Amino acid sequence: MPIPDFQSLMRPVLEAVRDGEAIPLNGLRECIADVFQLTEEERKEQLPSGRQTVINNRVGWTRTYLNKAGLLTIPSKGMVQITDRGRQALANGPSRITVSWLKQFPEFADFHTAKPQATDVLDVIKNGAVEAVETTPDEQMDEAHQALMQSLAEDLLAQVRAASPIFFEQLVVDLMLAMGYGGSRKEAGKATQATNDDGIDGIINEDKLGLDVIYLQAKRWSNTVHRPEIDKFIGALTRQRARKGVFITTSDFSVGAREAALGLDIKVVLIDGVELARLMVENNLGVSVKQVYEVKQVDSDYFAGE
Known part of the structure; x- marks a missing residue:
């Protein structure tokens, strides 16, 4: 089956830790991949950036969202554990937990609406139409970057043809x-x-x-x-x-x-023309940097000796 969107992973992630034991994030990822019977090819499918697999990215963001909503806790580095609120969500919550449903929890609403909106995709989230957005923030950034690169390549090729x-x-x-x-x-x-x-x-x-x-x-x-x-x-x-x-x-x-x-x-x-434009962009020919956005993550090595 296709790799499920990260909102479809929310309830299965809670189900995977419902016994209350803390489990490693890597083990949770494997468990979710097994639950959805992902093929080896699907488990290895990369984000457009090539930095991480799609399923690992989606499980990671699912953990983050559920943690911010108080349904999961991270008792120690790389571990995941359900909370009492998480158990209540399993007992009384919907069959498909979504970003919209999580917004009932004030701490999650504060976390989610505080994010800067940089693209049309993120504007959809800001305006509340979250059901239409089934990708993680990393995927949204990659998709926005790809769309910008495609538009740039088309403009570049038009300039070359007119030269x-x-x-x-x-x-x-x-x-x-x-x-x-x-x-x-x-x-x-x-x-x-x-x-x-x-x-x-x-x-x-x-x-x-x-x-x-x-x-x-x-x-x-x-x-x-x-x-x-x-x-x-x-x-x-x-x-x-x-x-x-x-x-x-x-x-x-x-x-x-x-x-x-x-x-x-x-x-x-x-x-061909498409490849020519791609090579020009890749080699910084006829293009200039408009804006640089840095996406940072926690440096685990810094905390290794803690």
């Missing part, structure tokens, strides 16, 4: 340099030459020592690149006795074009 052929030539050189290819800007500039098809063709060093070279072709196109263009590129590589080539376009590649680049003795990499 002049000469600017696009320079952009490709700058990108290769930013990715660690080409040696110096002077060498990279010499390695490329302008053409009349709104793109550039040339060779660029694979490394700073020039131990190998990469053949480049770039098309500032709005139309899909089809197989004949890739076949011509492969022919050019063959005549140059090149072993590696990169074909960059501001549009996309047809299925046939992508198939043409497979199963060759030479390595051909196809970079």
Whole structure:
């Protein structure tokens, strides 16, 4: 079954500790994964940030919310234990405990409404429509970041498509340099030459020592690149006795074009508009930092000797 949202975990978490014994958080996570019969793949599924598994993150936030509502206590580091209020919730509470239901407890309401609202997703929580929000704060941050990155990539690609052929030539050189290819800007500039098809063709060093070279072709196109263009590129590589080539376009590649680049003795990499924008963002080309938010957590090592 799909990994349950963290509100769906609230009652099962209470059920898992209903006997009153304190149990380790790691043991609670395993228990919940077993309760919902998660597959090995689901247990290993990561948040978009890649820092934590989804199920561990959701169990962790469930513990935090239930603790803030007074239904759970943390008797010692990494442990979880039910409270009398938690037992009452099991006996008299709803079959599905939610953030909205937890707000009846003043200490939880204070904790929850005191949080700064930074995104539209969090605004939904602030306005009380919590039933529609089934992700943890970490997931909301990741989702908001992904949405911002997607919007940025789309804006970036629109700017690239509107740029002049000469600017696009320079952009490709700058990108290769930013990715660690080409040696110096002077060498990279010499390695490329302008053409009349709104793109550039040339060779660029694979490394700073020039131990190998990469053949480049770039098309500032709005139309899909089809197989004949890739076949011509492969022919050019063959005549140059090149072993590696990169074909960059501001549009996309047809299925046939992508198939043409497979199963060759030479390595051909196809970079479409979406990938081009991603590489520009990843290598800080044509973008600048707008705002930095630091998300901190407790330093367990600091308290290790306590």
